[in-house]
Amino acid sequence: MANKGLFASAIAKLLPAADTRNHEGAPAYAYGPQAKLAQLAVTGTLSETFYATAEAQLSDVIAAAQACDPGFVAKAAVYARASGAMKDMPALLAAYLTVADPDLAVRVFGRVIDNGRMLRSYVQILRSGQVGRTSLGTRPKRLVQGWLERASIRDLMAAATGRDPSLADIVRMVHPKPADAERRAFYGWLIGKPYDVGALPAEIAAFEAWKADPSRPLPPVPFEWLTAFELSAEQWGELAGSMGWQALRMNLNTLARNGAFDVEGVTGRVVERLGDPAAIARVKPMPYQLQMALAAADEAVPLTVQAALEDALEQSLARVPAVAGRVVVCPDVSGSMASPATGVRKGALSKVRCIDVAALVAAAMLRTNRDARVLPFEQGVVKLKLDPKARVAVNAAKLAAVGGGGTNVSAPLALLNKTGEKVDLVVIVSDNESWVDATRGGATATLREWDLLKRRCPAAKLVCVDIAPYGTTQAQSRSDILNIGGFSDAVFDGIARFAAGETRDWVSIVEAVEV
Template sequence: MARDPLAAVSTTATPQSRPISGRTDQVPNAAGGYVFAKDLWTRLEDFLILGTTGGTYYVGEDRLTAENADVLFQAIGEDGPRVVALLTGIATARPPRAPKQRPALFALAACYAKGDADTRQAAKSALARVARTTDHLAQFFGYYKNLGGKATGRGSAPVVGRSLRTALGSWFLTGDADDVAFKACKAAQRRTPQGEAFSLRDVLRIAHPVPDDERRRTLFGWIAGNVHDDVARDVLPAVDRFLSAKAVTSVEQAVRVVSEARVPWEFLPDAMLREPAVWDALVDTVGMTALIRNLARMTRIGTLTPMGEATARAVARLSDADAVRKARIHPMDAWLAMRVYGSGRAQPNRKADAQTWTPVPAILDALEETYELSFGAVAPSGRRLLVAVDSSGSMGQGVYSGGSLLGTAYQAGCALAVMLARIERGNVHVIDVDTAVHASRVTSRTNLRELSSWTPSGGGTDLSLPFTWAAGERFGADGIVVFTDNETWAGRSHPSQALTAYRRSVSPDARAVVVAMTAAGYTIGDPEDDGVLNVAGLDASLPMVINGFVRS
């Protein structure tokens, strides 16, 4: 019999190298397979959470950044106030949804530079909430110069209209005067993303905020250099503590101002920050984020030691659920801290000597506790979950948190799979998939420190396999969760078709969650399927979202 080419056309089993017949919403991914295009607002949300640092296995950082910037500008043109509402929600959420503020600050700067009057008004109201620190304000200002500035021949100069002046002024007027003084003392000067000097004094001169009381008038005068230190310290306790710390000349004095005046570590002279006794006092007073970031320093100089008293106090803080929540610690920051601290080596500057230390086991255990606490309390769903981690070659690409390498996309996916396994208490089965299904090493008891040595199995990608495997094994899952970069191409049917077949033969009400590990703009999840949810992989609310979606 002659071959009938029409017999190859199917809507139930289409090779992933071709689009599904009749579907106009599929696009080619970077690997040559066909997947579903995400809508504008889902792509924007992915960018705000995942960022673009490091690019993907197939797409370089510059191109991925340009593509996501285009998405942002298109969204601003379509509905700028909605963009501001979305970025503000992500930037201020508890638990934190994004590991770093940079994408949100960039988006807020773009809303000022590219938005209409309503968008700028919304951005003005959001600035003080999104740019909570001097460092955030410097990043926002630098991004705005690039997007809304005018060329000078040596870069760009900001075009500062009334709206932006008012917004910058609101940063100095939001909160108690002493709270603003505290932020100013911690970091009066920073650098923009372009590396340019950024001074609160200069911003104050640009914004010309009108003080609402005498204390704030004193603060503005002190920042500008028009009010003497003695006058400011009499009115503002933060300034008094700052000036007291700067006058410290001995370890004993440093310990006293830390213990009695609760002086933050940023106020102290650099020489005092090399003293073990000073950090012993700071263990109880330093902010949670600063505590985590300085664990290696404290271990290197001898403050944290095995069975040490300071170590016990640090462990107690790192294991305090309320403290972790209040400090907005993101799970990926906790995992990154665990990886860096556990490595025993760091070299922040290539020209500087490497720093080494011997990790204290109790601190590593506490950091793992911090990681788990940072997700918040999530009750088990009581549903059966199949979790598939894409272990193809492209998942060996690095995942970054605010410019720091977190690990590979595969390792990050496995870390999140461990968390789901712990939450669901035995109702989770985890597999690895490339062009075949492999047994996963993830269990509810997996030690997260192990993940740093795990590598993906490599090879091609067939993301229909989680569903075809579940069908073949008659695995009755209520939900199937896939951690992936969506670069599938090798299967004989599309993942959406395999999911439909699985529902038909095994579990009619099964739901699927596709967790994107990169902001590539497409997904294997069918947007027309109400039983499929697309989410971003570095979102700290992920376990809660998956839990609620599978329950519903």
């Protein structure tokens, strides 16, 4: 009989050798320019992460964009905004296109700059000089003017919440043409110029009247405008019924701190709003946002409200598809996964860690694939028993509580090979900074273990969900391996499509976007 060790070594030599090093200095595979741009677009936040500074991310995304055709950049911008629910990166790519391909920049603008917050980011980036210009220029100026002129008064009021630049700054820059006396009065009020008081929008007139007499009913303006003033518990309770769904989810502790839940009827109304299926379908909150809101809720937040958040989390995962066959989900729970998923910004540290995202992906897949096996890993596979019938939040919290140790992405594959377990789909959720299993040459340990598994299970597929903007993977994409980035619902859809036989790689997913 042939020597199995020698035979395995010979086969391993046929695998592609690692062509770069990750941030831990261990062998890895570099993404091509298009795949790297797609990964940065859906995972980068231009904030400091465990391994990369905000400046390094910015440099990487500009370099990746320059290495790609502008058409792909445009598609990546739209995909990151529409499917990935990202903010900074699509705004950056839309701004980059004003230099790289002004015609494409016009076509992409409305698909990416879809609210006031995105508009302010777009203008800020254009003026920063990072994409090759320090002013808006003629065509971008017309785009911004058009956004302002098409926006409703409600949209403009929402856009007026935030600074650097403020909406007033933008109006002063681009000088939009008011279509009527109401819009002219609003712009005058906004930038501190004379205006016709009688022509003010009703909402602004009510706000000015309320400021003069706070005993009047709260005006229908963004709640942030009102919280700058001293409010009673009853007024906070009123805000709980009028602020947006996402704002409500984010301000439960503030409402509790200001006595809103002590006001009769407020708790019930909040419970009803948080659990409203129509609102959840419209807002499409990310599951990890709800998980973190639940984890951050103070004891003063009523238990019924916390239960409503948990119900909302379950509803948000209703679209997670069941996958046929034997599924193994492998969340990375190593030390580097304690890094905030959306990065570190001065005065705005995110409570959402990469490990929370990985745990939630695993728990969500277990929810819809109850026979799935979950193998959390750090230096090795961590023994942890999860109940497939438990709520997602319970299992996600158990996984996220593990945390620590070095990173060994190949560990769960090695265990499956050791036990001889048959599998159809393996999903690894990681930042890909594997170093415990570093090889001296040739292929990475992850690709070697996957090759061994494929010999036992020829039809098996591997999905590597990359949730950090570091630009490398432990397993090159091919017909049976999908690298996909991000932490939105689009990830679950990508996994399901790949498992069902759509052999599109990550770049093809972005290429399919129409611009």
